[in-house]
Structures are given as structure tokens and as C-alpha cells.
Amino acid sequence: MTSRPAQTGALPTREKIDSKFKWTLENLYSSDREWEEDYNVVERMIGEIAGFRGTLGNSGEQMLRWLHFADDMNIITGRLGNYAFRRYDENTANTHYQGMMDRVMSQHARTSAATSWVVPEILSIPRDTVETFIRDTEGLEVYAHHLDEIIRMQEHTLTPSEEELLALSLEAMAGPSNVFSMFNDADIRFGTITGEDGGEIEVTKGRYIQLQESHDRRVREDAYRALYSQYGTWKNTLSAMLSGQVKKEMFFARARKYSDTRTMALYEDNIPEAVYDNVVRTVNENLAPLQRSVRLRKEILGLDAVRPWDLYVPLASEANIYFPWEEAVETVREAMQVLGPAYSRDLSIGLTEGWIDVYENQGKTSGAYSAWTYGAHPFVLMNYTNTLKDVFTLAHEMGHAMHSYYTWKNQPPVYGGYTIFCAEVASTCNEMLLVEHMLKTRKDRDLQLQLLFHFIDTIRGTVYNQALFAEFEQFMHRSAERGTPLTVDLLSEKMTELYARYLGSDFGMDPLYAMNWARIPHFYRSFYVFQYATGLSAAVAIARNILDGKEGALEQYLNFLKSGSSKYSIDLLGDAGVDMTSSDPIAATAALMDELLDRVEDLR
Ligand SMILES: [Zn+2]
Structure with a gap:
């Protein structure tokens, strides 16, 4: 720890930076020429794809030949993209790598088009035939889980002509989400406010968090009102966009014979619906630590009530560490x-x-x-x-x-990725281990408080806020499915009710804050946000077990890290010792928040 400030002044050019602080993309391709060679390999392979069409059901050997071919192509395609995107990110002004990136994306689009027949063709093979292939073909059993992921969609796949109609509708169906992102990323403006130093400052989404962290309450409130009142101005348009999105999901759920939109959203990764219900229920049973954190915020800031514009101002003194x-x-x-x-x-x-x-x-x-x-x-x-x-x-x-x-x-290669449901476990587990380590080894009071608040805010933002959104999303879809129109009043009343219930009596709700439903991009990706809550809770449970030296915990976790997407997410986490259908991980995370608040109280 030192009080040396971060570097200031003009940014150096990339050449000026010592190579030991740069990544070695040469480990992907030693030169752009080598990249070009691989690019041409993929071009040739695209030409060979059609030769497989109509043959996958012929024999296990043929199916295996295809799967190997697809693996090989995916590896090269991935590497090409990796190199071009990383080079581009080194210097986004470099048009040469911009060009390479565009070529990769267009090649990728052509590959997708050329392979669009694959999943329907596999789906058209009877399940027992596929199972016989797997049993009788050496090397094919590796792909059993991969094939199961495809085959289980059979139940929700329609006839070829119906599928064709659904595919034809896709572009139009993307309307609500496209309109929202155009509105939210390009068109909406929030005007200006007077900044901390008396100068005029334009409120943008990028600056908003920074303005919410201002120690000048007037600045925070002005920025808040600038932002939310704009969403308020467009409230009917925004509720129509959101309603359009939900209706699109309802259309696909009904067309594909799912009982409802949530079932459809969770089906693909085979996540039991109990996991979702459990997040909402368990968080609701454990709101006390969240409300305690709001009360503490009220005390530290010396307020009558915590208003929406007081939620993000840092509580620890920002000592120069x-x-x-x-x-x-x-x-x-x-x-x-x-x-x-x-x-x-x-x-x-x-x-x-x-x-x-x-x-x-x-x-x-x-x-x-x-x-x-x-x-x-x-x-x-x-x-x-x-x-x-x-x-x-x-x-x-x-x-x-x-x-x-x-x-x-x-x-x-076929299991070389991992799902969103699992992804944040590994990253958050490391953060958790870092907090614990630093709390143990760094006794500086200011740093300790910064660490504690960092973690408290992480749990609030990742578990509680996202559970609130998950509960809202559930309400919104259920209402629409029951035939209730998603009006501004319906959505805003629900938001108000949720914030009052979650944040408790020390929080002073503001009418504009009810507009939160209008500005969450993730609501255009249905039933997604609950995974933030599950990811962090799973990581907390795992880190706890490891730190407590629970028998087998470390080995189970290391195996999880080695498992990629070789099983369904819920099973991978189960193998890592965390049952996400039970309330334990989320309850334990709430208990941890309470403990962190105890530690803050001790230090104050
Ligand atoms: Zn991450």
C-alpha cells in the first residue's frame, strides 16, 4: 500500500508501453499473414459444409465426422475472431484491424447461414436412433450431452413449414428491443445540471453513476431528477415498448407449446423453475440485512430518510490508498x-x-x-x-x-465454453477470497471500511437489486399472460411497492423512482437477471466452504473450473457442492451481509 497517485497527464501511445505490461497476441498468430492463411482455411471449409447436408442421420460415423469437422472449424473461427478483436481493442483507431474484425464477423455470418440446417436435421432424427448411434459409435459418446441439449428441444420444435414461418417473423419480432436500444442508447437526452464546481454539466448515462457518487446532495438530486424525469416524459412510449417485448415472448412461448414465458426462458439451459422461485422467496425472507444497510447509510449521511439519490454515495472516506x-x-x-x-x-x-x-x-x-x-x-x-x-x-x-x-x-472443444449461469461464480469467488484475505492482512481502518462497503454494495447490487428486478419481471410477464395490460400505472405501482418492501422504512420513495422499469435494458432479455443473484450466492457458498476447510470443497470447486459446459449448469454447481434449488446459498449470502455490517459497526 502506498499513497502514490494514479498516473496522470496525457495517455502514452501503445509503443511507449513496456512489453511486460502487454498481452502476447503472438501466441495466437505470429503475424497477420498467418491469420490470413487461417482465414482462407475457413473459407474452404465453408464450401465443404453443404456436403454434409442430409447425411447426419445415415450413421453414427457420419454424425461423428460432422461433429469433428464442426469442432475444427469452430476452433479456427474462434481464434481468428479472438486475434482480430484483441488487436482492435489495443487501438480502436486502427482501421486495419477494424477491417479484419469486419471480415471475421461477415465470415461468421456466412458460416451460420451455411450451417443453419444442422440443428433442424438433428432434431428430425428420432431420439432412439441418436441414442443407438451414441452407443455403437466409438468417439460419439463424448457428444452425448451436446446431442441431448439439441434433442430435448424436439418437444418444442414445430413442423418445418411452421418453423419457417417463425423464422420469417424474427426480424420484425426484434422490433421492441431494437426500438428500446435506439431510444435508450442514441436518442434520449437528460439535459444539464449545475455541477459541484458551479459549472454546467450535461447528464449522460456514462456520467450518471459518477454524479450519484457526489458528496454534494444537491448535485445528486439534480442529476437524478434530470435522468428520471426524461424517462417519465416518455412513459407511455416506454411501456408500449416493454409490453411489445413481453408479447413477443408470449407469442413464441405459445407457438412452441411452453406453458409460459419463464418456462421457455429457463428450458434451454435446463434450469429448474424452483431455482428462480427460490431466489425471490429467499431474498424476501432475508430482507433485514438490506434494510439494516439502508439504516446505516441514513445514520452515516445524517439524513431523515435515504432517498433514491442517496443510494450510491460512498460511505467510506476515500483515503488515498x-x-x-x-x-x-x-x-x-x-x-x-x-x-x-x-x-x-x-x-x-x-x-x-x-x-x-x-x-x-x-x-x-x-x-x-x-x-x-x-x-x-x-x-x-x-x-x-x-x-x-x-x-x-x-x-x-x-x-x-x-x-x-x-x-x-x-x-x-464441444464443451469449451460455459454458461452465464456458471460464469460469474469463478470471478466472484476470487473477489470474495480477496476481500477475506485483505481484511485479514490489511489493518488500516480506512481500507478496512472501504473493503467492507465494497462487499456490502456488491451484495446489495447483485443479489438484492437483481432479485427485485427478477420479482418485477415475473409480475410483469404473469400479468400480461393473464391478459392484464402493462400500463404505466401497473408497472409503476409495482416498482413502488417493491422498493418500499425491499428497502424498508428508512428509505423514502420518490414518485420518479417508480420509472425504473423503463430504463433496464435487461428486461429486453427475459428472465436473465436472476442469474446475477444465483451466481454471487453460489460463489459466496463455495468460498465459505473453502475458507472453512470443509472436506472436499476445494477439490469440488477445482473440478467445477475444469468442467466447462460438459453438463447442465445446475448439475455442475451441484457437483461443486452448491444446491441452487435450496435456500441455503442465498440465506448464507444475506447472513454474510449482516456479518459485514457488524464489522462496519465495530470499526465506526
Ligand atoms: Zn464477470
């Missing part, structure tokens, strides 16, 4: 030692041998991510500025990276 890169690496390394010697060794390789692009440079893409395709180590993009938040981002992204790395090392 900075972490140079080397110290961040060392801290993350130490925190993960509890995951055993093999993980530690592999993590060290990842941290130091060309996986990570550390610093910002002119033109580099913003944010942080871990990207990966089968057959090479992952790449982690950072824009490291020495803050505590950056150290957490590093732990988080390396969690994803290690999950990808172990999956690659242990799974065949």
Missing part, C-alpha cells in the same frame, strides 16, 4: 493461495506471462474483460489505474480467465 501493479499482482496471488498449489502456479503464469494487457494507452478500448477461445490461453484486458477497485477487477477477471484456462485444458 493506491496499489501499484506489482503490489496488486502480489496481493491477488497471496489471496488465491487457499485454492492450492496447482491453482497458484497456473495463476502466477497467467499474471506474468503475456495474458494481461495492463495499462491504458491512446485508443485502447475502455473497461476490463477476460476473453478466450478454445486452444489458447485467455487474454485479460485491464485499464489499471492503481485503485482498490482495479485490484478487485484483476481478481475478478483472472477468475474468469482461470475458469477458461482449466476448461480448455480438460474439456473437448
Whole structure:
């Protein structure tokens, strides 16, 4: 820990940055020429796809030949995209790599079009024939789960001509979601407010969080009113968009013979509906820690009530605590030692041998991510500025990276990815281990408070807020399915009721805040947000078990990291020792929040 400030001044060009802080994309392709060669290989392969059409049901051998061919093509396609996108992200002003990226995307679109017959063809083969193929063909049993994922859609697949009609409707059906994103990303404007320094400042979505973190309450409220009143102005249009989206889902659910939209959304990854109900129920049974955090916020800020514009202002004093890169690496390394010697060794390789692009440079893409395709180590993009938040981002992204790395090392290509349901477990588990480690080893009071509030806010944002949205989504779809129109009043009244119930009596609701239903992009991706709550709770449960030295917990977790998508998500987590159909993981996360609040009270 040091009080050296983050770097300031003009950004360096990429050439000026020491190569030890840059990722090694040469591990994908040593030159653009090598990339071109692979690009042409895929071009040739696209031409060979048609030769498989109509043959997959002929024999197990033929099906296996196709699956191998598809694997090979996917690996090369993935690598081509990985290289072009990473090069582009190094400097988004580079038109050469922009061009390569466009070519990959267009090639990918052609591949998708050329393979669009595959799933329908497999679906047309009777299930017992596929099972016989798997039993009798050496090498095909590896694909049993993959084929099951396809075949189980048979129940909800219609006749070819009906399917054709559904496919024809897709572009028009994307209307509500396209309209919303045009409105929300391009057209809506929030006007200006007077900033902290008295100057005029335009409120944008990008600046909004920063303005909500201002210690000047007037600035926070002005920004809040600027943003929400605009959504309020368009409320009828916005409810029509959302209603259109829900009706689209209802159309597909009915056409494909699902009992309702939620069943359809959870069917694909085979997630039991009990998991969803359990998130909503268990969070509702455990609202006390959330309400306690609101009360504490009220006390620390010295308010009569916490209003919507008080929810994001930081509570810990922002003492200047900075972490140079080397110290961040060392801290993350130490925190993960509890995951055993093999993980530690592999993590060290990842941290130091060309996986990570550390610093910002002119033109580099913003944010942080871990990207990966089968057959090479992952790449982690950072824009490291020495803050505590950056150290957490590093732990988080390396969690994803290690999950990808172990999956690659242990799974065949067909299971080389992982679902959203599982993805955030590995990253959040690392964050959790980092908090625990730092709380144990760093006794500076300001830092301790920052750590505690960081984690409390994470649980509030990821478990409680998302459960609230999940409950709202459920209400919205159920209402529409019962024939109740999704009017502005219906949606706003529900939001108001939910915020009052979740945040408790120390929260002072504001009428504009009821408009929250109008601004959540995820509502255009139905029944998605509950997975944030399950992901974090699973990670908390796993990290707890490991830190408590529970027998078998570490081994189970390491196996989970090696499993990719070789089973359905719920089963993978079950193997990792977490039953997401039970209330335990979410209840334990609520209990942890309570414990963190105790620790804050002790330090105050
Ligand atoms: Zn993540």
C-alpha cells in the first residue's frame, strides 16, 4: 500500500508501453499473414459444409465426422475472431484491424447461414436412433450431452413449414428491443445540471453513476431528477415498448407449446423453475440485512430518510490508498493461495506471462474483460489505474480467465465454453477470497471500511437489486399472460411497492423512482437477471466452504473450473457442492451481509 497517485497527464501511445505490461497476441498468430492463411482455411471449409447436408442421420460415423469437422472449424473461427478483436481493442483507431474484425464477423455470418440446417436435421432424427448411434459409435459418446441439449428441444420444435414461418417473423419480432436500444442508447437526452464546481454539466448515462457518487446532495438530486424525469416524459412510449417485448415472448412461448414465458426462458439451459422461485422467496425472507444497510447509510449521511439519490454515495472516506501493479499482482496471488498449489502456479503464469494487457494507452478500448477461445490461453484486458477497485477487477477477471484456462485444458472443444449461469461464480469467488484475505492482512481502518462497503454494495447490487428486478419481471410477464395490460400505472405501482418492501422504512420513495422499469435494458432479455443473484450466492457458498476447510470443497470447486459446459449448469454447481434449488446459498449470502455490517459497526 502506498499513497502514490494514479498516473496522470496525457495517455502514452501503445509503443511507449513496456512489453511486460502487454498481452502476447503472438501466441495466437505470429503475424497477420498467418491469420490470413487461417482465414482462407475457413473459407474452404465453408464450401465443404453443404456436403454434409442430409447425411447426419445415415450413421453414427457420419454424425461423428460432422461433429469433428464442426469442432475444427469452430476452433479456427474462434481464434481468428479472438486475434482480430484483441488487436482492435489495443487501438480502436486502427482501421486495419477494424477491417479484419469486419471480415471475421461477415465470415461468421456466412458460416451460420451455411450451417443453419444442422440443428433442424438433428432434431428430425428420432431420439432412439441418436441414442443407438451414441452407443455403437466409438468417439460419439463424448457428444452425448451436446446431442441431448439439441434433442430435448424436439418437444418444442414445430413442423418445418411452421418453423419457417417463425423464422420469417424474427426480424420484425426484434422490433421492441431494437426500438428500446435506439431510444435508450442514441436518442434520449437528460439535459444539464449545475455541477459541484458551479459549472454546467450535461447528464449522460456514462456520467450518471459518477454524479450519484457526489458528496454534494444537491448535485445528486439534480442529476437524478434530470435522468428520471426524461424517462417519465416518455412513459407511455416506454411501456408500449416493454409490453411489445413481453408479447413477443408470449407469442413464441405459445407457438412452441411452453406453458409460459419463464418456462421457455429457463428450458434451454435446463434450469429448474424452483431455482428462480427460490431466489425471490429467499431474498424476501432475508430482507433485514438490506434494510439494516439502508439504516446505516441514513445514520452515516445524517439524513431523515435515504432517498433514491442517496443510494450510491460512498460511505467510506476515500483515503488515498493506491496499489501499484506489482503490489496488486502480489496481493491477488497471496489471496488465491487457499485454492492450492496447482491453482497458484497456473495463476502466477497467467499474471506474468503475456495474458494481461495492463495499462491504458491512446485508443485502447475502455473497461476490463477476460476473453478466450478454445486452444489458447485467455487474454485479460485491464485499464489499471492503481485503485482498490482495479485490484478487485484483476481478481475478478483472472477468475474468469482461470475458469477458461482449466476448461480448455480438460474439456473437448464441444464443451469449451460455459454458461452465464456458471460464469460469474469463478470471478466472484476470487473477489470474495480477496476481500477475506485483505481484511485479514490489511489493518488500516480506512481500507478496512472501504473493503467492507465494497462487499456490502456488491451484495446489495447483485443479489438484492437483481432479485427485485427478477420479482418485477415475473409480475410483469404473469400479468400480461393473464391478459392484464402493462400500463404505466401497473408497472409503476409495482416498482413502488417493491422498493418500499425491499428497502424498508428508512428509505423514502420518490414518485420518479417508480420509472425504473423503463430504463433496464435487461428486461429486453427475459428472465436473465436472476442469474446475477444465483451466481454471487453460489460463489459466496463455495468460498465459505473453502475458507472453512470443509472436506472436499476445494477439490469440488477445482473440478467445477475444469468442467466447462460438459453438463447442465445446475448439475455442475451441484457437483461443486452448491444446491441452487435450496435456500441455503442465498440465506448464507444475506447472513454474510449482516456479518459485514457488524464489522462496519465495530470499526465506526
Ligand atoms: Zn464477470
